[in-house]
Amino acid sequence: MPAENSPKTILIAEDSNVISNLTRKILEQQKYKVLLAKNGGDVLPQLEKNPVDAVLMDINIPIKDGMQCTRDIRAHANASINSLPVIVISGNANDYSMADFQAAGVTAYLPKPLNFDELVRMVRQYVG
Numbered sequence: 867m868p869a870e871n872s873p874k875t876i877l878i879a880e881d882s883n884v885i886s887n888l889t890r891k892i893l894e895q896q897k898y899k900v901l902l903a904k905n906g907g908d909v910l911p912q913l914e915k916n917p918v919d920a921v922l923m924d925i926n927i928p929i930k931d932g933m934q935c936t937r938d939i940r941a942h943a944n945a946s947i948n949s950l951p952v953i954v955i956s957g958n959a960n961d962y963s964m965a966d967f968q969a970a971g972v973t974a975y976l977p978k979p980l981n982f983d984e985l986v987r988m989v990r991q992y993v994g
């Protein structure tokens with residue numbers, strides 16, 4: 867089977883089981899494959915072990931926050947990792963300006979509470 871027919875893989879970095887399970891179900895209904903990272907310490911190991919097409923990154927995750935994880939992704943030596951679309955999700959985006967997001971290398975931003983139609987639209991926009 868050609869690679870373009872295989873499902874795209876999205877890594878969800880989110881410490882809330884409720885949000886990650888709901889997001890996973892919605893993306894799986896759209897035929898995406900989903901991987902989960904419970905904290906910022908899991909993000910790079912997951913990306914290094916698995917081919918991923920995009921990252922949904924909660925800003926407020928334990929161990930290493932989403933902004934630091936995004937900077938780490940952008941600094942990674944592997945081009946298939948450092949060029950990934952990173953869509954950040956935050957309930958308190960007032961803590962960050964768009965300039966902060968751009969400086970960290972964020973591709974796009976979704977506010978919480980999540981609008982799942984917007985989430986799907988954005989994932990499709992960056993992943994296909």
